[in-house]
Amino acid sequence: MKSMNGQQLKTIAITAMLLDHIAWAFLDFQSFWGQLFHIVGRITAPTMSFFIVQGYLHTRSFWKYLTRLLVFAVISHVPYVYFSYGTMHWFSFNVLYTLALGLLAVFCWDKISDLRLRTLAVIGLGILSLPGDWFYIIIIFCLIFFIYRGDFRSQAAAVTYTAVIIVLVQFGGSLAAGDTISEALLSSGFHLGIILSLPLLKLYNGQRGGGRWSHWLFYIFYPAHLLVLSALKQGF
Secondary structure: OEOOOOOHHHHHHHHHHHHHHHHHHHHHOOOHHHHHHHHOOOHHHHHHHHHHHHHHHHHHOOOHHHHHHHHHHOOOOOHHHHHHHHHOOOOOOHHHHHHHHHHHHHHHHHHHHOOOHHHHHHHHHHOOOEEEEOHHHHHHHHHHHOOOOOOOHHHHHHHHHHHHHHHHHHHHHHOOOOOHHHHHHHHHHHHHHHHHHHHHHHHHOOOOOOOHHHHHHHHHHHHHHHHHHHHHHOOO
């Protein structure tokens, strides 16, 4: 039975993101709790990508939707870089930036009929995503959920394959960098948490849920929680 609305699923994704960021800021990456929080945190990217596609399919104005993402990406820039690096970096962009590019990729895939031009547009957006959080993986997720919309089995298979490829690539890269097998497993295996988003998304009942202003929750919470965690991390 599909029993969860969009607001409930977004709240779960936001909570997972918070746990992930708490782990990056305060927990030993290889500890039990560090690994657990990072595994749970992998729920967020595919879930928010799914709702980017839902937003695209139901928005009354694509350009207003895109502008909102980009405006909050700019607002979130300083909180994001200070949380990530403790200092200013101009060419490291937050996940709202990559979600905006994922939305553009969906738009291009939907509106450009010529396959060659469509492919070039998506590749170009993939290159633009490289400085962003989750980079082209967000674009892949968005396209998976758009291309296979209405076919959850194909969506689940494609997301699972993507998660496995991410793990294998990172595992191989860690081994090549001189890590032991156990270190490589710890540095890559937590990405399998991406798959945890699938049973949650299967429960989506197609209803937005929440109140009139609830769709602003993620936009406001994202920079706000980064500011708070940055202050705590750096001891105010």
